[in-house]
Amino acid sequence: MNKQQIIxxxxxxxxxxxxxxxxxxxxxxxxxxxxxxxIGSVHFQKGDGFxxxxxxxLVVSTGDPVSGYETSISSISIKAKIGDPxxxxxxxxxxxxxxxxxxxxxxxxxxxxxxxxxxKIFKKDxxxxxxxxxxxxxxxxxxxxxxVRIGTIFIESSVxxxxxxxxxxxxxxxxxxxxxxxxxxxx
Amino acid sequence: xxxxxxxxxxxxIVVLIIGLLxxxxxxxxxxxxxxxxxxxxxQMVVICHRLDNGETLWEEIEVSEGELENYMDxxxxxxxxPPNFKIRSQDGDSAENSNDTQGGSDETVKLSADMNSSxxxxxxxxxxxxxxxxxxxxxxxxxxxxxxKNDATFRFFMKFQGINAKKPARLIEVxxxxxxxxxxxxxxxxxxxxSEGVYFGQLENIPSGVFDISFKTESHLKETFKDIxxxxxxxxxxxxxxxxxxxxxxxxxxxxxxxxxxxLSEMNGDxxxxxSDNEKYDVDVNAxxxxxxxxxxxxxxxxVETEGE
Numbered sequence: 001m002n003k004q005q006i007i008x009x010x011x012x013x014x015x016x017x018x019x020x021x022x023x024x025x026x027x028x029x030x031x032x033x034x035x036x037x038x039i040g041s042v043h044f045q046k047g048d049g050f051x052x053x054x055x056x057x058l059v060v061s062t063g064d065p066v067s068g069y070e071t072s073i074s075s076i077s078i079k080a081k082i083g084d085p086x087x088x089x090x091x092x093x094x095x096x097x098x099x100x101x102x103x104x105x106x107x108x109x110x111x112x113x114x115x116x117x118x119x120k121i122f123k124k125d126x127x128x129x130x131x132x133x134x135x136x137x138x139x140x141x142x143x144x145x146x147x148v149r150i151g152t153i154f155i156e157s158s159v160x161x162x163x164x165x166x167x168x169x170x171x172x173x174x175x176x177x178x179x180x181x182x183x184x185x186x187x
Numbered sequence: 188x189x190x191x192x193x194x195x196x197x198x199x200i201v202v203l204i205i206g207l208l209x210x211x212x213x214x215x216x217x218x219x220x221x222x223x224x225x226x227x228x229x230q231m232v233v234i235c236h237r238l239d240n241g242e243t244l245w246e247e248i249e250v251s252e253g254e255l256e257n258y259m260d261x262x263x264x265x266x267x268x269p270p271n272f273k274i275r276s277q278d279g280d281s282a283e284n285s286n287d288t289q290g291g292s293d294e295t296v297k298l299s300a301d302m303n304s305s306x307x308x309x310x311x312x313x314x315x316x317x318x319x320x321x322x323x324x325x326x327x328x329x330x331x332x333x334x335x336k337n338d339a340t341f342r343f344f345m346k347f348q349g350i351n352a353k354k355p356a357r358l359i360e361v362x363x364x365x366x367x368x369x370x371x372x373x374x375x376x377x378x379x380x381x382s383e384g385v386y387f388g389q390l391e392n393i394p395s396g397v398f399d400i401s402f403k404t405e406s407h408l409k410e411t412f413k414d415i416x417x418x419x420x421x422x423x424x425x426x427x428x429x430x431x432x433x434x435x436x437x438x439x440x441x442x443x444x445x446x447x448x449x450x451l452s453e454m455n456g457d458x459x460x461x462x463s464d465n466e467k468y469d470v471d472v473n474a475x476x477x478x479x480x481x482x483x484x485x486x487x488x489x490x491v492e493t494e495g496e
Binding site for chain 1: 443444445447448449451452454455457478481485486488489490491492
């Protein structure tokens with residue numbers, strides 16, 4: 001075997017090794033992407049109301065506090081039923097002025113990273129619905145391991161408890177920021 | 188010996204550098220030629236040109252896309268001249284246009300739009316050229332015979348949301364529906380815009396009848412126009428008052444947060460350069476994927492799912 005042949009063999013060996021490393025890295029990132037599915041969370045929880053003003057907070061998280069894994073998101077869409085059919089509510093802000101949507105949290109508003117192209121509460125066939133879309137325009141998106149309050153639904157009611165809010169899962173999505181774009185809410 | 192070799196080596200390096208520079212120069216030149224060729228790659232369009240000679244005379248000529256706007260400003264019409272227009276013959280005399288689309292019978296022409304004094308047809312008017320042959324006695328066939336003639340030409344003007352200036356031509360899908368089911372679809376129909384972003388397209392040799400006609404692109408929701416009557420001959424319709432809405436990036440004819448996320452995956456803070464892989468996200472076709480594209484898409488989100496028509 002002459003000198004040139006030895007160099008050729010070494011080059012082929014190096015190429016093979018580089019190929020193996022690249023394939024392994026690709027495999028690793030695929031596993032990581034698969035992990036993101038089901039990691040997001042959207043829910044409504046009792047907020048700080050007072051007197052006749054009931055408050056229900058919309059909170060989201062984009063990671064798993066146990067494993068410490070979190071992922072960035074770009075947008076959220078939510079459809080939810082408010083109360084039962086034929087129940088009557090008055091939706092207001094924290095100053096008791098009538099509103100037709102969620103009152104966005106001050107902290108979220110001040111970041112300047114969020115925009116809300118759709119935020120409406122409406123009644124259809126006797127049932128109140130919320131339709132809400134939040135879009136994060138930051139270059140890296142939004143991520144949080146702990147639940148973050150996006151906004152609050154304030155309801156004027158003399159009833160002791162706030163109405164139940166049921167998420168319509170078909171229309172409720174939390175979309176990842178990076179490619180591939182996937183819905184990270186549990187199915 | 189050593190010094191000779193090193194001298195050769197130096198010459199070799201110099202030759203290599205010269206070769207490299209020459210290569211770069213040649214590639215740049217080639218690129219320039221391509222760009223120039225692209226500029227000249229304009230399609231010719233047949234127009235019915237209005238001659239300004241006191242009486243309204245018309246002439247069928249071919250002009251390039253670049254010249255089209257000037258001719259339109261002079262009151263010319265896109266396409267061949269409708270029947271009964273006075274056409275200037277080749278020796279300079281005028282004659283009534285006798286485009287015979289029905290086989291020689293007398294024809295009447297209905298124009299359902301007003302022409303202004305310049306002879307230009309207003310964009311907002313609905314214009315349809317309809318040829319009605321004089322009935323002639325016919326023998327009844329003993330068995331029913333159905334003949335489908337592809338004898339119509341469909342010319343249309345349309346707009347895309349967010350585009351109000353001249354941009355490159357684009358490809359769209361045009362589908363014809365009757366009673367809720369698709370009868371025929373034309374893919375990759377080329378439409379070219381004028382300086383106001385009104386796109387013109389044409390389909391030839393299509394069947395006549397009454398259809399719901401839909402337009403769709405890979406980044407717009409489907410827009411359907413109901414009960415469009417296509418007669419034998421030339422039919423011109425104006426749809427630019429209902430621009431196609433942007434944002435259906437996954438082509439499911441539904442605009443939702445998935446489409447928004449697809450657009451945002453192309454935005455990483457700074458405006459993104461457009462290439463053939465991501466050009467569909469450049470909604471306003473300004474060669475950047477940026478907030479203006481996002482704002483256009485978000486303005487269409489009137490529900491968690493907005494469906495195309």
